[in-house]
Amino acid sequence: MLGCSGVFSVLNRFRPSGVHLPRYLLPTLLLLLAAYFRFHQLETQSLWNDEGNSLRLAQRSVGDLIDAVGRDIHPPGYYLLLKGWISLAGTSEFSLRAVSAFQGLLTVAITITLGRKLFSRSAGLIAGLVVVINASAVYYSQETRMYAQLALLSAASMWALMDFLSPHPPAPSPTRRDGGRSRAWAWPLTLSLCNAAGLYTHYSYAFTLAAQGVILALWMIGRRVDSAARRVLLRAIALYGLTLLLFLPWLPTAWDQIMTWPRTGLDLSLTERLHTMLAWIIYGNTAGDIPWVNLIWPGALMLAGVWPIRWRRTMALIWGGITVMALVVSGAYREANLKFLLPAQIAAALLMGGGVWQLWGYATRTRRSASLQPRFIAHLIAGVSLFLIVIGQLEALNTLYTDPVYARDNYRAIAALIMAEPRSGDAIILDAPNQAEVFTYYYQGDAPIYELPRGLGGDDDQTRAEVQNVIAMHRRIFVLFWGEEERDPRRVVQTTLDIEAYPVFSEWYGDVRLAQYAVLQETPETPQVIATTRFGEQITLSGYALSTNTAQSGDVLGVTLFWQTDVPLDTRYKVTVQLLAPDGSLVSQHDAEPGNNRALTTTWTPHRMVTDSHGLIIPPGTPPGLYTIIVGLYDINAPMNRLLVTADGASPSDHLSISIVKIS
CATH class of the missing domain: 3.40.50 (Rossmann fold)
Structure with a gap:
């Protein structure tokens, strides 16, 4: 598959004379695609628990909101924004999630811009594409939580930092001095405000701040210490001081909340954690178990993106690497917290976009008189790697929309x-x-x-x-x-x-x-009817009790069974209690391990009675007549194979008929 640079060259080669590809056509198409994926089926799924919490917090007064959030584990920034949003857009599922969808869309736009500034226009487009179709980015852009905002502010602050550290044109003429001064401070103030807003959005934003600190330090080390560098350093100290000052009112609360965060203590090796995080970052949260081999081509592109070493190109590597390491070192690593890696997902997209551009550029820069083999290999690595990444992401994105396993709680x-x-x-x-x-x-x-x-x-x-x-x-x-x-x-x-x-x-x-x-009569402690029916070779039904022998449609019929075993059991069995119509068809059924899944057969003590209650609902509209209650027992791993039932004077069967009930 061609990289975006190759797409441009092909289009330019075959375009009619005088026809130019509009500069903003591909970015616009990418943003339209991003909007489609982020707003597609936005209201289809139910809100889940945390989204409901977001809404109820946003519906409080500002004072109550801040007080309630102070007892939670998140800062108030997102909730305050949501409060303002719902005052304009309402509280429908679409409206509640739309704020995150818009933030996800802005994140794509900033990613494209960052890629262009760090590498090239083509690299920015490729990075934007990788973010557009990443299932994790889409998922959290469709949720009434603060994680899309975390990604947006992280990307925006990195954009501002890059501009802050970039060389600027000479000072404006005296006639435009005031305007020039205001423009000179625009990006630094943006950086400071984005950082403060990020801290008020989520505490994991500190990972991005740590990355910025390392980037600043490396930038200073790589420069000759002159007056210009000292000015940048002093301005940086002032800007981060302003960020701290803005966050200072919340700092004591933040400290208390962070200190009470649960540490996961997961017994996973660093290799296992790294594998899970990389798969999540590259392919998304619905990609399933990604083998290591599928991480080779993304890794190759990311390495190509930073070689040869330039401070601009290493920004994304430092940003993503520190975010990944910080999640592990902080003790916050667990599956539910992988969403803290959304900023790292943007950094990885930038590196992969830069890698495609670097490889394609290498092939383009190779002298035509030289062997075609290096150029072909570079083209092949760039195109095939990007193709495989996009295919994997699209599969994960399709899973996000179609697999109920990844649906939110309904x-x-x-x-x-x-x-x-x-x-x-x-x-x-x-x-x-x-x-x-x-x-x-x-x-x-x-x-x-x-x-x-x-x-x-x-x-x-x-x-x-x-x-x-x-x-x-x-x-x-x-x-x-x-x-x-x-x-x-x-x-x-x-x-x-x-x-x-x-x-x-x-x-x-x-x-x-x-x-x-x-709730029927009090559940019995002893059987109404004594039985000595064997289920298999080791389990005995010692008796049973019914809540009633007559019922009406819409009622619930209570059945209590009393079990014993002769020896300890090493197999888990499930009980099925069924109500059969006069013609033998199934009317109602309740299946569960004994004691409503609490008294597992593998925990039974020999010769000790186990009480096991079941409720059979009689569906409304059930015709009057005489109905039969049957009981069966089956291996939880082989539900089609019931234990043989043997009772005195009866042929072996796969169930026991225990009573006739009159439905009126």
């Missing part, structure tokens, strides 16, 4: 399901409670919402009592489980519901699990 669908058939006696529990901001954006029903555990959790007795109180007051309970590992690590909410209510269904909506429980 609170919209959860709220719609709960509101579809409301009943008196409904209740909703949010475990953990910080889901309230996004859930109430969609949920407009009348059921009371209980946010449990209270506060940061930790008081298990209080949480258990509050769940029991909900059970006492309501007949149907919906529970949204998300982030309970931090707020409810001992699963008090779920355990209490599993013991005192009947689980009806459980379904994942991204990383959020929606469960429904039915």
Whole structure:
């Protein structure tokens, strides 16, 4: 594939005489493409938890917003911008995400400009293309969070720094002295203000500041210390002093927040971390498991981009390298924090664009009388490497739009399901409670919402009592489980519901699990019906109990099973409880490992009873008649192979019919 320089040469070679390619045509086309990808399906996915938090913070008064953010882990800059934005654009999903989409678009424009200033116009276009189609850049340009703003301000500050360190034309004539002085300070002030805004956007912006410090130091080392260099140094000290002064009011809060950031402690080698970060930076967050070989051609282009060494060309290398190293050294490395690498993704794009330009330029500069082999190899490396990178990025981008694995948590669908058939006696529990901001954006029903555990959790007795109180007051309970590992690590909410209510269904909506429980009679502690039915060679169903033998459509039928094993088990089995129509067709089903996935068969103690409750919902409109309840047991890894059931006087079967229920 031709690099952009080659595209220009081909176009110029075959253009009609006197026809010139408009200077801004390709940049404009790139920006249009960037706009398409960033605004495409912008409102298709539901807002997820953190986006809901962003909205609710932005809806507060300025004073309340700053106070609330001070207790969070992020500075207030993005939320204040979002507050101003929604006052003009509203709070629809499209409007909320549009601010990030616009910021992503501006980032592409600055990347093109940076590439042109660091290398050439063609390099800038290639770098812009790499950012345009990078799945990570697109993903965070479609999210109501501060990460697109982090990337934008990082790129803008690097642009300002480069201009600040570049030689300028002589001072203007006396008649234009004031205008010249104001222009001379425009870029330095832009640098200082961008840096302050970056710190108020996200604390990982400090990685970009560290890179700027190294770039300034190397620039000074590479210059003869003369009066001009000393002036630049003094101005730099003043500019970074201004940045610190602007951030000073928030500095104590920032220090407290950073000191309480959790350290991941992930047991990964540096090589594994480096591989993950490079794959994320180059191909995007949806690229999957990228083999090392697929990092060779991007690496070759980046090396070509900095050779031969020039201080301008090394800016992107220093910027990206320090950002990557800082993420590891700071202890913040984990998969969820790879988004801190968005500035490094821009730096890598600049290096790859510069590498294509360097290789193509090498081939162009080679004397025509020389062998064609070096020129051909340079063209081949540049074109094929860029082609493979673009193909990989497009595959990841397609995955972003089409693979549900990468879809955001679907609170919209959860709220719609709960509101579809409301009943008196409904209740909703949010475990953990910080889901309230996004859930109430969609949920407009009348059921009371209980946010449990209270506060940061930790008081298990209080949480258990509050769940029991909900059970006492309501007949149907919906529970949204998300982030309970931090707020409810001992699963008090779920355990209490599993013991005192009947689980009806459980379904994942991204990383959020929606469960429904039915409150019927008190769950029995002993069987109503004694049985000694064998499932396989080692498991015995000792008995069962039903909440009722008669029910109506729309009701929930409670089934409690009592299991035992003769010996310890090394296989996890799942229980299926099914309601069959008179003709044998399936009407309702509940599958779960025993104890609603808490009493795994591999944890059973021989000859100790295990209580296992299931709720069977009888769908509305179910015809009256006599229905059969059956029970089966199967290997969790082989769901089609049920254990053989043997009961006294009956032939072996793959299920046990335990009762007939009358539906009226």
